[in-house]
Amino acid sequence: MSATATPPRPSPVETRGGAEPAPAPARPGRRLGSRLGGWGFVAPALVIVLGLSIFPALWALLLSLQEWDGFSTPEFVGADNYVELVGDADLGAAVVHTVLYTALFVPSVVLVGLFLAVALNRRIRFVGLYRTAIFVPFVASAAATGILTTYLFNPQFGLMNNLMRVLHLPQQGWLEDPHQAMVVIAIMSLWGQAAFTTVIYLAALQDVPGDVVEAARIDGAGPWQIFWAVVWPQLRPVTTFVAIYMTLQAVQLFDLVYTTTRGGPLNATETIVYYLWQTAFRELDFGYGSAVAYGLFFVTLIATVIVTVQQRRAAAREQETR
């Protein structure tokens, strides 16, 4: 198994030279054939992958400049759809809901993952069972999670309110309360996704050099000090990665909203992608829907680039000062 996740990490684009075998001694007549033979290997997958991504992505760009319902003749409207984005109050509300969800979900999933990884990174009895229990929700689908959520948080007979009752706490509306619905969705996303951040942090913890930790312990550092002064700085690149990755997931939230609240109550959980889906597949406004998709794509792309560049700079500065 060990090779699976262990590919050496060549920077992905750098493929020249390196590990390739010298071209096999080919018979002269086969030369061109074997030179192009590589395409035989890659073409089938390449056609599918590019055909279902780059081609539609370009088409979506074209669609975003049109007014089109899928049936009648498309009408070219230039940048009108993008102009409309700016003044769209419903989209603005969806952005606010999405940001709220992201702000709830991302810090919790990162911190919970870190905490669980540290806790599971011990040689104690039953740790294998704890891992299994914490990882298994990762296989639950959005549809299954949605049904579970509406059930557990049902105000009348759900487990949550039942627990509240036993503990003599006030009953809550949960998914039926516009102020709480997004919190509930974030909690259940956390339930399903915590495994992922935990696994990533666990892998990173194994890469923290043991001798450095040992040296700190010999110098008299307590476990708390060792963690914050030695281990945590080592985890920084992973933290950046997990935070970016989870943010990109969070701003695209759709399925759990669809399977729990369908955007309600009072549109409190209508996210950007949910709004996009409604615009495109309920109102059949393909042009405007595509503009929303591109708007979200550009904003996240720019934000990712900025954060990545800043992190690299910060890391470089740190190297210099050392």
Added chain:
Amino acid sequence: MSVDAPVLPRRPLDTAESVTTPPAPPARRRRGLPFSAWHLLLLPVAVVFLVPFVEMFLTSVTPASEINTFPRAFFPSSLTTAGYERLFAESDILHWLANTAVVSVVAIASHLVLCSLAGYGFARLRFPGRDIGFLAVLATIMIPTQLLMIPTYVLFARVGLIDTLGAAIVPWLASAFGIFLMRQFFLSLPAELEEAGMIDGCTRVQVFFRIVLPLARPALATLAIFTLLGSWNDLVWPLIAINDDQAFTLQLGLTNFQGNRRTDWSLLMAGNVVATLPLIAFFLVAQKQFVATMTFSGLKG
């Protein structure tokens, strides 16, 4: 997207024993506790993570009359299979299960063949346009799904795939992630074996099938699990592309149920068990491979 390469964890996570190194000081025992204090944290957390599943199984065997009651008991007074009986009698769940199984089996088979071929081509063969081709594959990883939904829908409608099971299958035939994963794996293999095979007179294709693929089993397992999870659980795309309940996938049928039968909780949870149990069982059997898959998918996105 554009994630720093250095975060790729070097080793897969093994269960329990292999995770030993750094901040694991020999679990020190607090005075008065006969066990590590970490249990006090981990046990409640583990229980909380399991509660939704426990509720799911319990509710699926609880008599309907005991569910919509207040105050609700935590445990049913008797167990019944009525929920499952209604599920199988009144819905097409077995048909949807078969649909999803077809989607996942075809997706996995196609992924394994096409992505390992392409991964090998990009890792080992020299041909004009290779680097540009691979760069294009990497670039597609950055494109979010919601950008592709509308044009893909229109495209599938034109070729008559909408409302057929094919609509759910085609997007899962191959993926940039799969190509990338297999390429990275093949780059990590020593080339000597293949060279020896070529000297012995094997063609590239023979080398690939006889020498390379058997060595690639761990990577293929990772890829198969990635594809299984994705294709089995996918909801957004089938939701858009399939409205005909003969072509429903399990997830779609389940979500549809939730709208139609919203008060029949034991039936809903029985459906949930049918849809989730296969993956849970598989996870319990192959936890190590699942974790390796999750670790590697850290690269995706």
